[in-house]
Amino acid sequence: MLYFLDLLGTLAFAITGAYKAKGAHLNLFGVIFLGVITSIGGGTFRDLIIGRMPLFYLKDPNYLLIAILGGIIVYSIPVLFKKAYSFFRFVDSLGLAAFVIIGISISFSMLFKNNAEPTLTSFMASVLLGMITGVGGGVIRDSIMGGVPIMLPQAFGELALFTF
């Protein structure tokens, strides 16, 4: 179930990244690249910060394959995603929530599993790393595309994730 949600989130993030790249009239490589960066960027950030090696998509290539597949689908049939934008926004929300909770869980188990008593600092650090997992990919995508990251002007979703 968790794995499925994680893959669903990866696909949703890949679709949002690739869709943005397609809107900027990039070629197939650019669309796939943006899709992959968006979907695995946040997790890579987290893994690098907490020193979790090998990176999650090298251990399990399904994440990478799903992201590439999402990019190819968006490049081939962008009309589908234009019509069903609300649906993909919905899937993106679900994926974001799953990503964040999984990110928090992984960070906590990696960093503080040997601590006898969890402290407020360890909770805060885990939540921050979870938030980075969720929004990192989108921030990298928007930085590459040259826009203000979408989480900054409309941060309600991310705020919800942080406060949760």
Place this chain on the structure above:
Amino acid sequence: MFINITLAIIISMAVTLIFREVVSNFGIYRKLVKKRAKS
């Protein structure tokens, strides 16, 4: 960290959806309210 991670994910999804679609200015709820106000 979580007692039940599946429950945590479900609650997180609900909170995210509420904030993104209802509270945010860019959500579906505000768009529908604007449409109704125009008509």
